[in-house]
Amino acid sequence: MPVPDPHRRLLDERGYVKLEGLIVPERRRRLADRLEALFTAEGRDAGAEFRQEPGARRLANLVDKGELFVECILEPRVLEHVAVVLGPRFKLSSLNARSANARTEDAQALHVDAGALPDERGYWVCNSVWMLDDFTPANGALRVVPGSHHWHRRPQDALADPRHPHPEEELVTGRAGDVVVMNSHLWHGGAANRTDRPRLALHAFYCRWDKPQQQYQKALLRPEVQAALPAAARALLALDDPANDAMGAEAGRSGFMK
Numbered sequence: 001m002p003v004p005d006p007h008r009r010l011l012d013e014r015g016y017v018k019l020e021g022l023i024v025p026e027r028r029r030r031l032a033d034r035l036e037a038l039f040t041a042e043g044r045d046a047g048a049e050f051r052q053e054p055g056a057r058r059l060a061n062l063v064d065k066g067e068l069f070v071e072c073i074l075e076p077r078v079l080e081h082v083a084v085v086l087g088p089r090f091k092l093s094s095l096n097a098r099s100a101n102a103r104t105e106d107a108q109a110l111h112v113d114a115g116a117l118p119d120e121r122g123y124w125v126c127n128s129v130w131m132l133d134d135f136t137p138a139n140g141a142l143r144v145v146p147g148s149h150h151w152h153r154r155p156q157d158a159l160a161d162p163r164h165p166h167p168e169e170e171l172v173t174g175r176a177g178d179v180v181v182m183n184s185h186l187w188h189g190g191a192a193n194r195t196d197r198p199r200l201a202l203h204a205f206y207c208r209w210d211k212p213q214q215q216y217q218k219a220l221l222r223p224e225v226q227a228a229l230p231a232a233a234r235a236l237l238a239l240d241d242p243a244n245d246a247m248g249a250e251a252g253r254s255g256f257m258k
């Protein structure tokens, strides 16, 4: 289905667009239940394949952890919108979950994903935030600085303290089941969760074909998981791409983006 012009405009001008009701309630419940089971099973190690974060529980490497997650990275409506930002050739960079803890004082620092600035070919990072709980003004919704993907600067280089509220920031609220597609050169982060319940989201993060993945999928996915993947998933994960292998090996040596 073509991406409607108003969505293209929002992605271009403001840097994000919300796809309302993309996740039907039964699917949302299966995703949330599976993620809670993984938080319990992984305990203190949860998120360790990528990074752990004070104030939030995280999970990483989710393609390895259930077919329902493979379906998420292939979601056609999301991929069509990602292509508006990255062009036709892109791959999955990582699939993570983040649950903002109840009663946190601090917001997550404003950041751009992978510390990325646009290069001579243009934009190269694009995230999708799958709201598995309502995102409300109080519970740690996504905060964004609209238009900041045009600034070609990173918050940590421009702001005294990227954790502080930004005068131009706005909250992206929504209903459980909505998905936000975001040019993730946009300055963004999770707001503080002032409620007494955690707030859960899944992040399917994509990058342009010629850049390293945030999590090198070929090394992280178990052989039996790789063997069972449909061709479309193999392609999106860059499992048969020697150039990606070279970048993955380099990332492993340099600790790139860790």
Ligand SMILES: O=C(O)CCC(=O)C(=O)O
Binding pocket: 098, 108, 129, 140, 141, 142, 143, 188, 189, 190, 191, 201
């Ligand atoms: O879950 C959110 O609100 C967004 C968090 C985020 O941007 C991140 O962890 O990189």
